Amino acid sequence: MxxxxxxxxxxxxxxxxxxxxxxxxxxxxxxxxxxxxxxxxxxxxxxxxxxxxxxxxxxxxxxxxxxxxxxxxxxxxxxxxxxxxxxxxxxxxxxxxxxxxxxxxxxxxxxxxxxxxxxxxxxxxxxxDLNEMYAQYASIEPWLKADTPLPERERLQSPEDSDLLNGKNGHGPSACILCFCCSTACPSYWWNGDKYLGPAVLMQADRFISDTRDEATGERLDQLDDKFKLYRCHTIMNCTSTCPKGLNPAASIANIKRKLAERNA
Amino acid sequence: MSDKKHKSIISPLKAARGMGADKSGFHHWWMQRVTAIALIPLTIWFMFCAVGAIANASYDRALEWLSSPLHAVLMILYVIATLYHAALGLKVVIEDYVHKESLKIASIFFVNFACFAGAVASIYAVLLVSLKG
CATH class of the missing domain: 3.10.20.30 (Beta-grasp domain)
Incomplete structure (x- = not known):
């Protein structure tokens, strides 16, 4: 209990x-x-x-x-x-x-x-002790995955594409510093932190799901379609209200749920 | 190993990955919302139409009301949506707070069975009234 x-x-x-x-x-x-x-x-x-x-x-x-x-x-x-x-x-x-x-x-x-x-x-x-949370961060494979061979120069993004990561006001998921204030403020994470990934890690999952250069969106969504890993979020919103950087992890989680709905519904 | 004292040393990454995603998360979340939306008109119908029609009616009048195909079908839909929604919601509450695996599985089984049995009994009752009439 x-x-x-x-x-x-x-x-x-x-x-x-x-x-x-x-x-x-x-x-x-x-x-x-x-x-x-x-x-x-x-x-x-x-x-x-x-x-x-x-x-x-x-x-x-x-x-x-x-x-x-x-x-x-x-x-x-x-x-x-x-x-x-x-x-x-x-x-x-x-x-x-x-x-x-x-x-x-x-x-x-x-x-x-x-x-x-x-x-x-x-x-x-x-x-x-934050080891468990760093491991959860590693479990979402927070690096760009692309099968398209490297172009001669950088992989291109439109300014609108990069807004998805940085946010129009600079408060997008890229601005997260992984201090874990949000995850440790979340009651769902308190009760089930061994299985629920928590807002900080989910915000980073969203950062790669929303990255137009990343080609592993389906695989990433597959990894999160779980009653605990993602859906233990009950929209309590402590994450967003406590974030010392003024970011919105709850919006990132909502975005992942929206993407899954777009795919599965 | 069956030894209860068996302890293992696993890396934090193995613990974080666990057994992978169960692929049930979306379906559960979606059905909870679908039943919630279905319950908005159904509950309004139940509160104003069903309760209004049955509350002060005689027994015969109430039976007659429920015999109408429209009301019988709406009543069955209302029962299904309510109990399905309840089973989905209670499952989440149990998963949140009950961490002993055996107790958790037993509680979820009990909730699902109670909701399913309640739905079957209610539908049977509605059909009985409706088809007899």
Missing amino acids: AEFKLPKNSVVQKGKIFKADADAKNVKSFKIYRWSPDDDENPRMDEFEVNLDDCGPMVLDALIHIKSKIDPTVTFRRSCREGICGSCAMNIDGTNTLACTKSIDDVKTECVNVNPLPHRPVVKDLIP
Whole structure:
């Protein structure tokens, strides 16, 4: 059955509190999920008071501030700090987003709650295990398949064709950075993530199905015509509302369903 | 291996590919929508026409109403669309939340059987009334 209670060893405990310096005037506290595989302790929420006058504007800046100045054991992924690599995807203030593009000022609550992406095994602190999702990505064979021999120059697309991938506003499936905020926000993915591919991977499937240069459309649709892989999407739309890049994975899924209807109905 | 403790080490890619696509996804999705659309006019007919005609009618008058070929056929279509739609929808709910394979298969079988039996019984009843009249 779907589990509605955390296992005993996952119940989150109260953590330590790290006070800011007494002379700090502009203080915001951050509650951060902590769990380490190296001891037998339950996860806990540590509270860090951050002097915002000594820290950049984004949540990632605060995390880096905490790691460099308060507790070096706080563990998280980050790389580009400009919303293009997808490494720092985490749940901030109850919403999956990128720490680097989430402004601290946008969190109106007294305390900024920072958790790893939901419903994933945790590697450590804010790092979720995404191996299963990368494998699901590999399973849709995300590369161009064409039997037509390579032309002397590039395979041509009309501007309208490329709009199908990039979107007229630049928000098409090609703009996805695979941060998996959407898949880990999806209840269908929570309950059946081992079989349902999830919005992020389906959006990439759509990227190749909609690619006018790709000649394996039928084969790709065959691979998705499954009660779990594609049709476990019940149009809940959490994917689209949480996407930190403003993309629309739900529209991609609808497009795949439309293509299958066009073919099979 | 029949050993219950048998554990295997498989790659994440093998797990992700699983046994491949079952090719039933589209058909299920499509039939759920087809029955939903069919139910719009049929439910309006049922609410206003059938309930209106039978609710305050005498037993004989109700039998007479259902004996009309048009109403008998619409009633049979309504029963089929409703129970087919219900079976398809409940299957999805069970697949979403019941993860123990044996319980899942048993529940889906039970739902399908109950809906099918309900449809057969209803159609039999309508025909009985309609053909006798």
